[in-house]
Amino acid sequence: MSFAPIIAAKLGLRVTQVETVLELLAESATIPFIARYRKDSTGNLDEVQIQQIQDEQKNILAFTERKTFIEKTITEQGKMTEALQAKLNGASTIIELEDIYLPYKVKRKTKAVVARENGLEPLALFLLAQGQEDPEIEAAKFFNEKITTIEEALQGARDIIAEQVNEQAEIRAQLRRLFEDTATLQSKVLTDKETEAIKYKDYFDFSEPIHKIPSHRILAILRGFLEGFLRMTIAPVEEEAIESIEAFFIKGMSPSSAQIKKAIKDAYRRLLQPSLESECRTALKQKADEEAINVFAENLRQLLLSAPLGTKRVLAIDPGYRTGCKVVCLDESGELLTTDLIYVHEANKIYDSEYKIKQLVKQFEIQVFAIGDGTAGRETEQFIKKLNLGLPVFLVNEDGASVYSASEIAREEFPDYDITVRGSVSIGRRLMDPLAELVKIDPKSIGVGQYQHDVNQFRLKEKLDQTVVSCVNTVGVNLNTASKQLLSYVSGINESVAENIIKQRKTLGSFSSREELLKVPRLGAKAFEQCAGFLRIPKAKHPLDASSVHPEAYPIVQKMAADLGTNVAALIGNETLLKTINTQQYITDQIGVLALNDIIKELQKPGLDPRSELEQFEFANIYSMEEVTVGLVLPGVVTNLTRFGAFIDIGVKQDGLVHVSEIANRYISDPSEALKLGQKVQVKVLEVDLSRKRIALSIKQTEAAPAAGVGGRKDFNQHKRSNQPVKKEEDLSNLNVTDALQALKKKFGK
Numbered sequence: 001m002s003f004a005p006i007i008a009a010k011l012g013l014r015v016t017q018v019e020t021v022l023e024l025l026a027e028s029a030t031i032p033f034i035a036r037y038r039k040d041s042t043g044n045l046d047e048v049q050i051q052q053i054q055d056e057q058k059n060i061l062a063f064t065e066r067k068t069f070i071e072k073t074i075t076e077q078g079k080m081t082e083a084l085q086a087k088l089n090g091a092s093t094i095i096e097l098e099d100i101y102l103p104y105k106v107k108r109k110t111k112a113v114v115a116r117e118n119g120l121e122p123l124a125l126f127l128l129a130q131g132q133e134d135p136e137i138e139a140a141k142f143f144n145e146k147i148t149t150i151e152e153a154l155q156g157a158r159d160i161i162a163e164q165v166n167e168q169a170e171i172r173a174q175l176r177r178l179f180e181d182t183a184t185l186q187s188k189v190l191t192d193k194e195t196e197a198i199k200y201k202d203y204f205d206f207s208e209p210i211h212k213i214p215s216h217r218i219l220a221i222l223r224g225f226l227e228g229f230l231r232m233t234i235a236p237v238e239e240e241a242i243e244s245i246e247a248f249f250i251k252g253m254s255p256s257s258a259q260i261k262k263a264i265k266d267a268y269r270r271l272l273q274p275s276l277e278s279e280c281r282t283a284l285k286q287k288a289d290e291e292a293i294n295v296f297a298e299n300l301r302q303l304l305l306s307a308p309l310g311t312k313r314v315l316a317i318d319p320g321y322r323t324g325c326k327v328v329c330l331d332e333s334g335e336l337l338t339t340d341l342i343y344v345h346e347a348n349k350i351y352d353s354e355y356k357i358k359q360l361v362k363q364f365e366i367q368v369f370a371i372g373d374g375t376a377g378r379e380t381e382q383f384i385k386k387l388n389l390g391l392p393v394f395l396v397n398e399d400g401a402s403v404y405s406a407s408e409i410a411r412e413e414f415p416d417y418d419i420t421v422r423g424s425v426s427i428g429r430r431l432m433d434p435l436a437e438l439v440k441i442d443p444k445s446i447g448v449g450q451y452q453h454d455v456n457q458f459r460l461k462e463k464l465d466q467t468v469v470s471c472v473n474t475v476g477v478n479l480n481t482a483s484k485q486l487l488s489y490v491s492g493i494n495e496s497v498a499e500n501i502i503k504q505r506k507t508l509g510s511f512s513s514r515e516e517l518l519k520v521p522r523l524g525a526k527a528f529e530q531c532a533g534f535l536r537i538p539k540a541k542h543p544l545d546a547s548s549v550h551p552e553a554y555p556i557v558q559k560m561a562a563d564l565g566t567n568v569a570a571l572i573g574n575e576t577l578l579k580t581i582n583t584q585q586y587i588t589d590q591i592g593v594l595a596l597n598d599i600i601k602e603l604q605k606p607g608l609d610p611r612s613e614l615e616q617f618e619f620a621n622i623y624s625m626e627e628v629t630v631g632l633v634l635p636g637v638v639t640n641l642t643r644f645g646a647f648i649d650i651g652v653k654q655d656g657l658v659h660v661s662e663i664a665n666r667y668i669s670d671p672s673e674a675l676k677l678g679q680k681v682q683v684k685v686l687e688v689d690l691s692r693k694r695i696a697l698s699i700k701q702t703e704a705a706p707a708a709g710v711g712g713r714k715d716f717n718q719h720k721r722s723n724q725p726v727k728k729e730e731d732l733s734n735l736n737v738t739d740a741l742q743a744l745k746k747k748f749g750k
Contacts, residue, residue, distance in 0.1 A: 007056045017043045021053045030491040031466075032473035033530045037550050040592030047470055066094055070101045079104060087169070095176075095279070099169040112163035115156035118146045123153060124160035127263075130254040154259060161260060162267035165245060166275070174244055175272060179280050182236040183210050187221050190231055197229035210234060210280065215288035216644050219451040222285060234277045234284075242268055289455040291643060295672075296449030296460070297467045299641055302677035303448055304471040307614040308433045309394070312367040315360060316428025317384075318401070318420060319376035321345050326420040327356070329364045333481055334429045334436075336414070337364050339421050344383040345376065354387060361389055370431040372398035372423075378623045378651055392616055394431055395651075397639065399447035400438070401426045409440050409485060435475055435611075439468055440485045448677065450642040472534075474610060476548060479517075479535040480510040492530025497523050511537055514545045536607055543569045547606035549599055556586050557599065572603050617680055619651030625690060628652055632685045633702055638675050646671045648683055648697055656695030658683060665700045 004018040011018070020041050024034050031054070035047045042050070071088060074080045084100070091097045107113055115121070123142050127135060139153035147153050165171060189197055189204040197204075203221050224230035235241075245264045250257055311332040318326045325344055329337040340360065342353035360366065371381050373395040384393050404410050405422035414422050429437040443464040444452050452460060472489040479501075487498035500521045505511065514532050517523055523531075533550035540546055544554055560581055561571040571577055583596040602608075620634045628634075628650070636648035639655055646663065647655040664674045675681070687696035 003057055003060045006060060007053055010056060011049070011052055013045070013049070013053075014043065017045060018053055021045065021050055022057060025054060025057075028526060028530075030469075030530050032470060032491045032534065036473070036548075036598075037533060037552075037595065039594035039598070041590075044594055051466065063094055063097070067091070067097055070097055070104075074101070074104050077104060096169075096173070099172045102169070102172075103167040110163065111156075111159040115159045118142075118156055119144065120147070120153060120156035121160055123157040124164075127157055127256040127259050128161060128164075128249075130251045130256045130260070132254060135256050135259055158259060158263035158266060161263035162271060165249065165264055165267035166271035168248070171245055171248055172272070172276070174248070175241055175276055176279070178236050178241055178244060179234070179276050180211065182240070183234050183280060184208060184236075185210050185213055185218070185221065185232070185234050185284070187224070187230045187232045190229060193229050197224065200224040200229055203230055210284060213284075214643055215291035216450060216642060218284050218288040219292060219454050222281075222288075223451070223454055232281075234280045235273055238268070238273075241273070245272075286456075289459060292449065292451050292455050293460050293463045295642060296443075296452055297463045298672060299448035299677050300443050300446065300464060300467050301471055303446060304435045304438055304468065305474070305611050306434045306678045307612045308435070308609070309368060309431045309614050310433075312432065313365055314368050314370050314428040314432060315357070315364070315366040316370040316372075316396075316424045316431070317342075317380055318372045318398070318424040318427055319344075319374065319380040321376050323420075325353075325376070325380055326424045327360065328421060328424040328428060329360055329366060330425065330428045330432070331364075334425075334432055336417075336421075336425055339417070339424070344380055350383075353383075357384070357387060358389070361391070367391065368431070369393040370396050370428045372396055372401065372427045373649070374398050375653075378619070378653075382623075394614075394616075395619075396427050396431050398423070398427055398430075400441040400445040401430070403445040404437075404441045407440070413483075435471060436483065436486050439472065439489055440483065443468065448640050450640075476534050476536050476607070479514075479537050480505065490531050490534050492527040493523070497527065511540075513537065513541050514551055538607070543572055544606075547572075548602050549606075553591055553595070553599055556588070556591060556596075557603070560586065572606055575604055578603055615680070619649075622650075622652060625652050625654050625688065625693070625695065628685055628688050628695060630685050630688060634683055634685070636681055636683050636697070638677055638679045638681060641671045641675060641677060643670060646675050646699075648681060650683065650695070650697075652695075654693050654695060656683065656685070656697040658697045658699050662686070662698035662700055665703065 002019070004015050004022060007013075007022075008015045008018045020038075020043075021034065024038060024041070029038070031047050031050045034042060034050055035045065039045075045053075067088060071080070071085070074084065087100050088097065091100060115124075120142055123139060126133075126138050135154065136150050139150045139157070142153045147156065184207050186207045187203045188206075189200070194204070200220070203217075203224055206221070208217070221230060221232060225232040242265055245268060246261060249260055249264060313332060314330045314334075316328050316330060320326070324341045327340040327342055329339075331337055338360070340356055342356050343349035344353050369384050369391055371377055371384065371393065377395055377398075381393055381395055401423045402419070404426045405419040410419070410422040410426075414425065426437060426440075438446065444460070469489050469491070472486065473491050477486055477490055484495070484498045484502050487493055487501055488495045490498075493501070497520065500523065501517070504520050511517070514535065514537065517532065517535070518525070518528055529552070533548055536547070537545040542554070544551075544557060549557060557568055557571070561568045563585075564571065564577050564580070566574075566577065578600055581600060583593055583600065586596055587593065617637065618635070622628065622634070634650045636650040636656070638646050639649045640647040643660075645657050645659040647657055649655050658671075660668060660671050663671055668674055681699055682702045683697040683699055684701045685695065686698050686701075687694075689695075
């Protein structure tokens with residue numbers, strides 16, 4: 001059976017597009033490869049659309065497997081009928097299948113099962129018939145050893161009716177819609193838990209319709225519920241629910257009506273409401289999980305694709321107070337040159353520390369400083385700047401650096417150094433190439449998500465891995481310098497193949513061509529097809545090996561060059577010649593117009609890094625929360641985006657929060673509509689709560705403020721004297737590293 005028509009209809013795509021993607025996936029093609037090198041076959045589907053097709057295929061397979069199991073089980077019971085089969089065939093979701101299957105499930109010893117064992121099913125059928133006979137007279141006919149009173153008989157009959165009400169698929173579907181449309185989520189603090197549960201104070205007496213409640217509130221309440229601080233209920237108005245069931249079962253006023261109504265109320269309270277509440281809670285959790293995971297994945301994508309410094313000689317510092325600051329010097333490729341230790345917070349050691357830094361800068365021809373932004377980061381930055389060495393200084397987000405430094409990966413890379421050295425190296429390398437360094441760290445440790453420990457961990461890992469794979473293949477990888485971890489995310493390469501690439505590199509030296517990959521153990525023709533276009537070899541024998549042009553297209557490029565009377569090397573970068581190429585002349589069965597346009601674009605600027613250039617940035621001259629006052633306008637950097645707002649680093653060790661309502665002077669429902677991770681912004685302080693370590697900020701209120709632009713050094717002392725917004729002395733917001741270095745070379749001669 002082909003799933004393509006179903007998937008195409010759901011996603012609004014052509015059936016042929018879906019069929020092509022499913023065929024390629026079945027042939028072990030990866031999503032980055034399909035999106036990049038099979039555009040003409042898929043009709044230019046992007047990675048998101050291809051991923052959606054794959055996800056829908058998994059969902060349909062899960063549905064089909066469950067339907068097959070249910071059909072087999074009911075058939076084995078001898079209860080399958082044409083009408084029942086038709087119902088199963090008409091189901092479109094697993095929930096619908098489960099509703100139909102519910103009466104046929106093997107049951108534990110329920111009240112209804114006991115009542116049937118006591119012979120009360122005929123009495124239940126009598127009541128449901130709703131005739132004019134007296135139920136009590138009929139009930140007296142069912143006395144036995146277990147049933148000795150009329151009420152016991154009627155109660156047993158009601159138990160059977162309640163189970164039938166609960167198992168009625170139409171009723172469950174009807175109530176499910178009522179829950180979705182009108183149910184509210186309510187939470188209350190448990191008695192005597194007010195003090196322990198103070199962080200959930202907002203939810204001590206809370207109520208909100210489930211169709212309106214945002215994901216972060218759902219996850220917060222669920223956490224409080226699971227930790228035993230909050231009581232949580234999800235339900236519509238009970239009277240409405242019961243009335244809708246009665247309308248289905250009650251045929252009019254009869255002597256049996258009262259008994260059926262009692263059974264319906266019992267069915268709702270004891271069976272239906274708890275079951276649908278649990279189902280609803282699961283659905284809300286899944287929806288909230290998916291939103292939180294998507295936020296995390298998008299933040300991770302932006303972080304991984306943040307601007308790299310590039311190949312510069314870096315002096316990296318992992319700051320510290322008592323234990324000192326660990327210093328490392330790295331060469332242009334990130335290799336460790338030397339290590340040292342300085343103390344910048346002890347007066348009697350300042351001179352020695354200054355001398356060491358100056359000597360290291362001179363000896364290793366350092367071009368840039370990288371300083372971890374954690375404990376003592378701002379103070380260390382201040383120390384370096386006072387040396388007036390004329391070199392750019394960057395504060396580097398060190399979230400996850402400690403996780404890396406204690407990892408097996410770090411021990412493999414630096415077996416002879418302790419974790420402080422490894423942490424400093426990670427900080428320096430993270431500035432040089434965030435993507436290459438961050439792939440060594442579990443994404444959950446990077447600190448750009450919300451409620452990441454509360455969501456479905458399997459789904460989180462799956463989504464984050466997909467994001468890392470996408471980012472690595474979007475940027476491309478230098479085959480001769482990439483780590484094992486970075487290589488393992490390349491399309492078509494797994495961890496063992498990545499290890500074999502590293503071994504071959506160490507044994508035979510650097511790769512000089514992509515073709516040499518075919519000599520790597522366990523890297524066959526299929527893996528080569530998938531990975532080759534994403535691996536770069538600068539200064540390779542074949543000029544196209546340094547580009548994203550796939551080897552399968554080399555003959556086409558060579559023909560283009562020959563037709564223009566030149567060679568491939570001369571064609572690359574020659575925009576005049578490239579503009580004369582008529583792509584229609586070079587279409588093949590596998591490579592069409594879309595792929596050819598990509599090839600021309602790549603030939604214009606081969607190996608171009610899609611990431612932006614790194615910009616210089618400076619915080620205001622404040623270093624602690626105590627110096628932050630209401631009304632102050634400061635430069636900051638977006639460090640995390642959630643559904644409810646954006647966290648901004650203003651350089652005081654505690655990020656401030658800009659609520660979504662304070663981001664823009666227009667309505668936005670999601671901070672990502674206006675902001676990106678790493679974006680430089682200007683914020684106004686609205687509130688400072690030292691006891692709870694919270695800073696409330698606004699971006700939109702700075703638009704009319706006379707304060708400094710983003711990125712300038714600020715005179716905080718002047719602000720304290722005049723109580724006016726801080727002023728700007730210089731604006732470095734548009735200064736990139738290349739321009740800074742050129743300016744410094746011109747000024748200092750080197």
